[in-house]
Amino acid sequence: MHLYRLDTLTPPTPHPDGHSRPVGEQDHDHLMRWCRELAVDLGETVTIDATSWASTRFAEKTYTFWETPDGTPVSMAGVNPMIAGMVRVDPVYTPADLRGHGYAAAVTAEVSRAARAAGATEVVLFTDAGNPTSNALYQRLGYRRITDWAPYDFAYAAAEAS
Numbered sequence: 001m002h003l004y005r006l007d008t009l010t011p012p013t014p015h016p017d018g019h020s021r022p023v024g025e026q027d028h029d030h031l032m033r034w035c036r037e038l039a040v041d042l043g044e045t046v047t048i049d050a051t052s053w054a055s056t057r058f059a060e061k062t063y064t065f066w067e068t069p070d071g072t073p074v075s076m077a078g079v080n081p082m083i084a085g086m087v088r089v090d091p092v093y094t095p096a097d098l099r100g101h102g103y104a105a106a107v108t109a110e111v112s113r114a115a116r117a118a119g120a121t122e123v124v125l126f127t128d129a130g131n132p133t134s135n136a137l138y139q140r141l142g143y144r145r146i147t148d149w150a151p152y153d154f155a156y157a158a159a160e161a162s
Contacts, residue, residue: 001151002135004143006123009112012105012141016066020110023063023076028053031063034076038093061090064114066107075103077111085121092125092134104134109141 023031032048035058039046046056053059061078068074075094079087089111094104108125115123126149127134139145 001149002127003147007144008142010142011109016102018068066103074098075107077107087115087120089125
């Protein structure tokens with residue numbers, strides 16, 4: 001994975017039609033569906049529903065939708081709570097059939113701008129090092145790669161029967 005930090009925010013050009021709006025309680029089912037789709041895209045085995053939501057990595061974030069002019073959500077971005085002046089953008093998701101229109105760029109730029117306006121001195125995000133599309137997108141928005149990151153999963157060996 002690559003870790004990026006926002007330098008000077010550069011809004012996307014061309015800018016897609018539409019606007020951002022905070023995800024509200026009325027959007028919870030839609031949000032959970034997109035979080036499930038994202039988990040599948042990432043190869044995660046995450047079950048997200050109203051009962052399990054609070055125990056998932058998605059629950060602590062605030063979310064923003066990018067909507068088309070007719071009010072249809074087409075992309076989302078989440079932001080973790082600010083800690084010591086730092087905010088992490090995570091996740092950013094656009095359904096596969098809506099990609100390539102600049103929606104992810106627009107919503108990422110908006111949550112990044114809002115984080116700075118709320119007092120964040122550092123805005124960061126992680127990307128899949130093997131995804132050239134997202135890496136190029138974030139660099140166009142003003143994010144600069146600061147380091148690489150390798151996640152590891154550790155598992156205990158099964159105990160032998162005595």
